Amino acid sequence: MTEFTIHDEHTAPDEARPVLAGIRKYLGFIPNLYGIMAESPEALNAYQALSQQFRRTSLPKGGQDVVWLTVSRLNGCHYCMAVHSTNALRSGLDSEAVAALRDGEPLADPQLEAIRRFTQAVVTEQGDVPEDEVQQFVSAGFAQRQILDVLVGVAMKTLSNYINHLAHTPLDDAFTAQAWEA
Incomplete structure (x- = not known):
């Protein structure tokens, strides 16, 4: 089984660090899903963008x-x-x-x-x-x-x-x- 790293704002790729820091500030912690997504800043940003748009729906x-x-x-x-x-x-x-x-x-x-x-x-x-x-x-x-x-x-x-x-x-x-x- 492939083991995925659960990143935080100190271990994540540079592009994902500010997003994780913002999540920690907002939630008080970084949920494991976000820590895993941070391996790919694109995946993390895509999920965040979809989440923000879905919260605005009618x-x-x-x-x-x-x-x-x-x-x-x-x-x-x-x-x-x-x-x-x-x-x-x-x-x-x-x-x-x-x-x-x-x-x-x-x-x-x-x-x-x-x-x-x-x-x-x-x-x-x-x-x-x-x-x-x-x-x-x-x-x-x-x-x-x-x-x-x-x-x-x-x-x-x-x-x-x-x-x-x-x-x-x-x-x-x-x-x-x-x-x-x-």
Whole structure:
């Protein structure tokens, strides 16, 4: 098994050091995923850019959490499931919704459920979503903008999920309360 280095702002390539320093300043620590991504400043910067853009999307409150958890569950990413479960609870998504997302179950909120279903269809159908699924999403009050917004989140999570699979990223202590296995 290839062992990936978990960098910090002192060991990372020069181009990644300021990004890691900023993450430490913002979060108080550098999550292992970012430390691994730092080996490639381009991967780290790409993930950061996708993350920043996804946070600006027009999805309703809780919608981003739904995308992150749905993609991570479908991709079987233990690391991202723990991180995004923790963050979803901190951002106000109720524990019943987080539990349902972790189990792949329907959500009680109709708009969040529409996002979950559409995200699931995007991932399982590899983007070739059946028209009836697209129409169900639109019928729930969403438009082409939100279709594309979901795709930004899917791209973001696919990148991190695959890195975590390849690197076998160890879970940070901050997220162990929400540990998850596929």
